[in-house]
Amino acid sequence: MTAIPLGQGPEFDRIRAIAERLGSRAGVLGEDCALIEMGETYLALSTDVSVEGVHFRREWLSLEEIGWRATAAALSDLAAAGAAAVGVLAALTVPAAEPAETFAALMDGAGSAVSSVGGVVLGGDLSRGPLLSLAMTVLGRTAAPAHRKGARPGDGLWVTGALGGARAALRAWENGRRPDEGARVRFAHPEPRLDQGAWLVAQGARAMLDLSDGLAADAGHLAAASGVSVRIDLGLVPADPAAREEARRSGESAGTFAARGGEDYELLAAMPPEFTGATPFPLTRIGRIEPGSGARFLLDGAELPLSGYDHFA
Amino acid sequence: MTAIPLGQGPEFDRIRAIAERLGSRAGVLGEDCALIEMGETYLALSTDVSVEGVHFRREWLSLEEIGWRATAAALSDLAAAGAAAVGVLAALTVPAAEPAETFAALMDGAGSAVSSVGGVVLGGDLSRGPLLSLAMTVLGRTAAPAHRKGARPGDGLWVTGALGGARAALRAWENGRRPDEGARVRFAHPEPRLDQGAWLVAQGARAMLDLSDGLAADAGHLAAASGVSVRIDLGLVPADPAAREEARRSGESAGTFAARGGEDYELLAAMPPEFTGATPFPLTRIGRIEPGSGARFLLDGAELPLSGYDHFA
Numbered sequence: 348m349t350a351i352p353l354g355q356g357p358e359f360d361r362i363r364a365i366a367e368r369l370g371s372r373a374g375v376l377g378e379d380c381a382l383i384e385m386g387e388t389y390l391a392l393s394t395d396v397s398v399e400g401v402h403f404r405r406e407w408l409s410l411e412e413i414g415w416r417a418t419a420a421a422l423s424d425l426a427a428a429g430a431a432a433v434g435v436l437a438a439l440t441v442p443a444a445e446p447a448e449t450f451a452a453l454m455d456g457a458g459s460a461v462s463s464v465g466g467v468v469l470g471g472d473l474s475r476g477p478l479l480s481l482a483m484t485v486l487g488r489t490a491a492p493a494h495r496k497g498a499r500p501g502d503g504l505w506v507t508g509a510l511g512g513a514r515a516a517l518r519a520w521e522n523g524r525r526p527d528e529g530a531r532v533r534f535a536h537p538e539p540r541l542d543q544g545a546w547l548v549a550q551g552a553r554a555m556l557d558l559s560d561g562l563a564a565d566a567g568h569l570a571a572a573s574g575v576s577v578r579i580d581l582g583l584v585p586a587d588p589a590a591r592e593e594a595r596r597s598g599e600s601a602g603t604f605a606a607r608g609g610e611d612y613e614l615l616a617a618m619p620p621e622f623t624g625a626t627p628f629p630l631t632r633i634g635r636i637e638p639g640s641g642a643r644f645l646l647d648g649a650e651l652p653l654s655g656y657d658h659f660a
Numbered sequence: 661m662t663a664i665p666l667g668q669g670p671e672f673d674r675i676r677a678i679a680e681r682l683g684s685r686a687g688v689l690g691e692d693c694a695l696i697e698m699g700e701t702y703l704a705l706s707t708d709v710s711v712e713g714v715h716f717r718r719e720w721l722s723l724e725e726i727g728w729r730a731t732a733a734a735l736s737d738l739a740a741a742g743a744a745a746v747g748v749l750a751a752l753t754v755p756a757a758e759p760a761e762t763f764a765a766l767m768d769g770a771g772s773a774v775s776s777v778g779g780v781v782l783g784g785d786l787s788r789g790p791l792l793s794l795a796m797t798v799l800g801r802t803a804a805p806a807h808r809k810g811a812r813p814g815d816g817l818w819v820t821g822a823l824g825g826a827r828a829a830l831r832a833w834e835n836g837r838r839p840d841e842g843a844r845v846r847f848a849h850p851e852p853r854l855d856q857g858a859w860l861v862a863q864g865a866r867a868m869l870d871l872s873d874g875l876a877a878d879a880g881h882l883a884a885a886s887g888v889s890v891r892i893d894l895g896l897v898p899a900d901p902a903a904r905e906e907a908r909r910s911g912e913s914a915g916t917f918a919a920r921g922g923e924d925y926e927l928l929a930a931m932p933p934e935f936t937g938a939t940p941f942p943l944t945r946i947g948r949i950e951p952g953s954g955a956r957f958l959l960d961g962a963e964l965p966l967s968g969y970d971h972f973a
Contacts, residue, residue, distance in 0.1 A: 361760045361786055368764045372771035373781040374747060381782035383746060383799070386699060392782060394797055396751035398789045433696060434687060438709035438751070438795035447674045451681045458685035468686040469694035469705060472795075473674055476711045482751035482785075482795030484707055486696070 351377040351496060352574065354567035356560075356654075377572070379427035379556055382492050391487040393424035399479040407520055410449060412535040414456025417481040420559065422464055422539035423612040427557040428494075429548030430487030432466035432541060437483055440476025453481065461485075464541045487541075491548055495572035498554035498617035504577060504634040505624065507543050507613045510562060511590025511601070514608025518593050530589030537612040543628050547616045554617040561609040563653035566642035569615060576639030581606060581646040583633040600646055606653060664690040664809060665887065667880035669873075669967075690885070692740035692869055695805050704800040706737035712792040720833055723762060725848040727769025730794040733872065735777055735852035736925040740870040741807075742861030743800030745779035745854060750796055753789025766794065774798075777854045800854075804861055808885035811867035811930035815949040817890060818935075820856050820926045821942050823875060824903025824914070827921025831906050843902030850925040856941050860929045867930040874922040876966035879955035882928060889952030894919055894959040896946045913959055919966060 350366035353359040359377075366376045374381060380391035397403060397417035408416065418435055425432055437457050441449045450473055458468050469486065498504075512533030519526035526534070540557070547555060554573050558565050562584065570577040581602035586594065594604035617636050624630055644653045663679035666672040672690075679689045687694060693704035710716060710730035721729065731748055738745055750770050754762045763786055771781050782799065811817075825846030832839035839847070853870070860868060867886050871878050875897065883890040894915035899907065907917035930949050937943055957966045 357760070358786060361763050364760055364764045365767045365784075368768050369771040369781055371780075372775040374783070376781070376783060378783070381747070381749065383782070385701075388698075390703070390799075392749055392797075392799065394749040394751045394783065394785050394795070396753060396785050396787045396789075396793075396795060398753055398787050400790070401753075401788055434694070436694065436705055436707040436797055438707045438797070440709060440711055440714075440793065447670070447677055450674050451677045454678045455681050458682040462685040467684075468682055468689070469696070470687070470689060470691070470707065471678075472707050472709050473671060474709045474711050475714055476709075476793065477713070477790055480753065480789065480793055480795075482707070482709060482793075482797075484705075484749055484751070484795075484797040486703075486705060 351375060352571045353377050354564065354571040356564065378495055379424040380430065382428065388488050388490055389492045391425055391428045391430035391489060391492060392484065393421055394482060394484040395421035395424065396480065396482040408535050410452035411456035413479065414453035415460045415536055417483050418457040418460035419537045419539045419612060421483040421485040422460065422541065423557040423559065425485055425487035426540040426544035426614060427555050428487065428489060428492045429544045429555065430489040430492065431545065432461060432464040433486040433488060434466040434469035435461045435483055435485045436469050437471035437481065439471065440474045440480045442477060443475040457483065464539060493548050493552050493555040495554055495556050495569055498569060498573035498575050498636045500575060500636050500638045501620050502553050502617040502636040503620060503622060503632050504579065504636060505616050505618050505630050505632050506585065507540050508629050509585040509587040510558065510611045510613060511605030511608040512587030513610040515587060515589035515593040527589040533587060539612060540614050544614055547614065550622060551619050552616045553619060556615055558611050558613045558615055559609060562606040562615065565615060570640060570642050576637040577634060577642045578637050579634035579642065579644050581644055581651065583631065585631045603646060603651065606644065664688060665884045666690050667877065667884040669877065691808055692737040693743065695741065701801050701803055702805045704738055704741045704743035704802060704805060705797065706734055707795060707797040708734035708737065709793065709795040721848050723765035724769035726792065727766035728773045728849055730796050731770040731773035732850045732852045732925060734796040734798040735773065735854065736870040736872065738798055738800035739853040739857035739927060740868050741800065741802060741805045742857045742868065743802040743805065744858065745774060745777045746799040746801060747779040747782035748774045748796055748798045749782050750784035750794065752784065753787045753793045755790060756788040770796065777852060806861050806865050806868040808867055808869050808882055811882060811886035811888050811949045813888060813949050813951045814933050815866050815930040816933060816935060816945050817892065817947040817949060818929050818931050818937065818943050818945050819898065820853050822898040822900040823871065823924045823926060824918030824921040825900030826923040828900060828902035828906040840902040843900065846900060852925060853927050857927055860927065863935060864932050865929045866932060869928055871924050871926050871928055872922060875919040875928065878928060883953060883955050889950040890947060890955045891950050892947035892955065892957050894957055894964065896944065898944045916959060916964065919957065
């Protein structure tokens with residue numbers, strides 16, 4: 348068994364099955380990044396695939412945005428490890444009937460995303476295929492990587508930025524509405540939090556991950572990897588303005604709506620009790636680490652069962 | 661312009677357009693591997709995507725073979741750089757209706773391929789998608805990487821193994837025949853030539869690449885990158901036994917059939933004139949480097965125009 352302890356869900360069942368099958372043919376699976384020690388530094392590597400019709404629709408995004416978003420999603424894993432970006436490799440498939448320009452526009456977005464955090468496009472592979480598919484692999488480096496394990500009872504649980512914006516855009520599209528522009532940008536143009544990740548590691552972060560499946564799911568992964576219970580007060584969860592508006596429409600609390608939204612690519616970190624939260628960027632304390640297992644969500648003092656997004660559910 | 665000088669063909673037109681669009685947002689594009697200097701070693705990284713219906717069909721291969729072949733194709737780029745394997749990251753898409761076992765079987769093949777050359781599965785990403793697609797990214801390391809550039813007039817041109825086996829299998833399938841088992845194995849289970857690549861670098865290889873598009877196309881890429889002409893005697897090209905048989909069927913010379921076949925994943929190297937070819941593995945001298953540009957193919961003393969496989973042609 349070479350996977351770290353993983354949370355629930357069919358995607359993680361698949362990872363567990365792969366780790367069991369591979370045995371010693373695999374390294375440690377289930378972290379945001381693979382970490383490889385090289386002298387005094389660690390390489391951090393992560394791959395992330397974005398498929399048309401599964402992760403995005405072409406009516407929603409420009410080609411440049413599709414390239415940016417796929418790359419930012421991969422870079423977000425480097426942020427979760429506290430790593431600095433070196434670059435990205437892009438494996439792209441595009442339908443044969445498309446002009447060559449499609450590749451250049453996708454890569455334009457990818458290049459902007461990786462250069463926004465100081466990296467470059469390192470290489471790639473191009474293929475035809477029935478639809479757009481972008482597998483982006485990022486390389487980073489760090490002297491002191493963060494992991495999903497390491498949270499201890501008593502630690503505070505903190506989140507960067509505001510959540511639920513990407514979900515608010517999705518909800519609008521799914522209901523035939525045009526999303527609020529702020530929400531659309533949150534979906535189309537997520538900013539990977541590499542500076543914040545490195546800063547949180549420097550401040551002693553005990554455990555960290557990025558919110559790709561949504562707080563409701565990802566909190567469970569942090570709990571499982573660390574062997575602790577995570578307790579989150581939904582009233583404290585910072586919700587994007589568009590998420591608050593969508594929550595109002597559906598009669599949910601804003602924090603509940605935001606916690607169930609995936610693909611915000613903010614960071615969730617367990618910080619030692621003495622951490623004050625004085626930061627150069629938005630960071631909110633939303634709960635704490637307790638003994639036990641699993642993630643518990645409280646709204647006005649009552650426990651609420653929550654689950655996040657799983658592509659295989 | 662950040663691409664190395666590239667050969668002809670629509671795939672390379674796309675790479676040129678991407679390099680122009682990206683400008684300083686890209687490293688050096690067009691090599692088999694991205695190379696990143698880290699202290700006294702170079703990291704070598706390459707990504708390679710295999711799409712159902714484009715690179716393979718499920719009737720032809722088992723899931724384990726699909727995983728092996730996709731991984732071996734990526735590892736072959738490490739061989740071309742003379743690098744040793746560290747590991748692979750796998751971004752897989754599989755239709756939602758498939759059992760979880762499909763992922764495990766694909767990764768079983770990937771794990772066997774990477775462990776056959778001393779690496780491990782480092783990580784990955786799983787998604788649903790309309791068909792099987794495998795984007796495999798490999799990481800290697802080397803103290804002295806080989807490049808596509810560096811060949812000089814007077815160098816000998818050498819190739820590992822025998823060519824055309826994968827094309828013989830394809831030809832049989834396309835004509836509704838069952839391929840010879842040797843040919844099927846050449847297509848389904850290519851052996852990445854990492855030991856040979858490192859050995860050739862140690863013997864002073866001036867330039868090297870792996871034969872993925874076929875000798876007819878790849879020789880032109882080596883010529884373009886090195887700013888030389890490559891002259892190949894098709895009578896000297898070592899042909900796989902099944903390639904000889906298929907060539908007989910179609911009335912081609914065996915060397916011509918073999919030179920037009922892609923996906924053999926053998927190595928093509930320009931070696932200094934004093935290199936004798938005494939090797940611990942099959943290696944054949946098939947031509948030489950001359951002043952000028954482009955690849956020239958000679959059969960019984962007459963020049964023959966040849967082109968290789970291009971997914972976008």
